[in-house]
Amino acid sequence: MKPTLFFDFDGTLSDPVLLFEHYVVALTGEFKEAHGGSGEAWYSLTRKMLWELTQDFADYFSANPFADYHPYMNSLYARSAQVVCEHIGSTLPSDPVGFARAMQAVALRKCNAFYDGATEALALLHQQGYPIVMASGQESGFLQAALEGAGVVHIPQGWFGPDLINCAKESTRYFERIFEALQISPASAVVIDDLAPAVLWAEELGAKAVQAQLANSQPRETSNPNRPVLTCWHDFPLQLERLLEK
Missing domain, CATH: 3.40.50.1000 (HAD superfamily/HAD-like)
Known part of the structure; x- marks a missing residue:
């Protein structure tokens, strides 16, 4: 066998470097199409948000390798949804975690x-x-x-x-x-x-x-x-x- x-x-x-760039560009396109605004502003916001969340994730689990995974990850997804909603002046959706996961999936399907x-x-x-x-x-x-x-x-x-x-x-x-x-x-x-x-x-x-x-x-x-x-x-x-x- x-x-x-x-x-x-x-x-x-x-x-990972190339995927990060593809992902930022894909998310930028999704946000601009859905909410309008400046592509440059969306790109800057998206890149900064993803970088900060990635660093927070690495720092947290390096210090707490056996921490309960799901609550922390859900908090990161919720934070990303909050950043987007604050940028467009909108209230959070009823399921901010689901919103963030859905946007992630749509963008990643356009990346390779x-x-x-x-x-x-x-x-x-x-x-x-x-x-x-x-x-x-x-x-x-x-x-x-x-x-x-x-x-x-x-x-x-x-x-x-x-x-x-x-x-x-x-x-x-x-x-x-x-x-x-x-x-x-x-x-x-x-x-x-x-x-x-x-x-x-x-x-x-x-x-x-x-x-x-x-x-x-x-x-x-x-x-x-x-x-x-x-x-x-x-x-x-x-x-x-x-x-x-x-």
């Missing part, structure tokens, strides 16, 4: 920042019979919409973000909960991720790991110099085959 492949999103499948060869590699691995699952720090709704934008939403069997397991991607607990949810052994998993702590957590549980090192991903830091490194998606299916032969 083939192992299950767990793919990170940002910095592994998708260029996949690395060169990533789409083809996923398709080939899927054809070869590998079970493919997303294991990202992004929420499942974000992942589904972003994968729709990239044209590969049909490939993964699951879109694991922290919301599905109520656990931020900040410790081994994240992968433990995913493996438990899928009822698979870590020994039957291969984790592909650009962040050194994430691949180390997977290895500590007994999974195999490949560390991605692609454009605009994090600089490579590793405690294991023998760990396989993904530098080109076109080469990855063969690289994976060789890893599994060991």
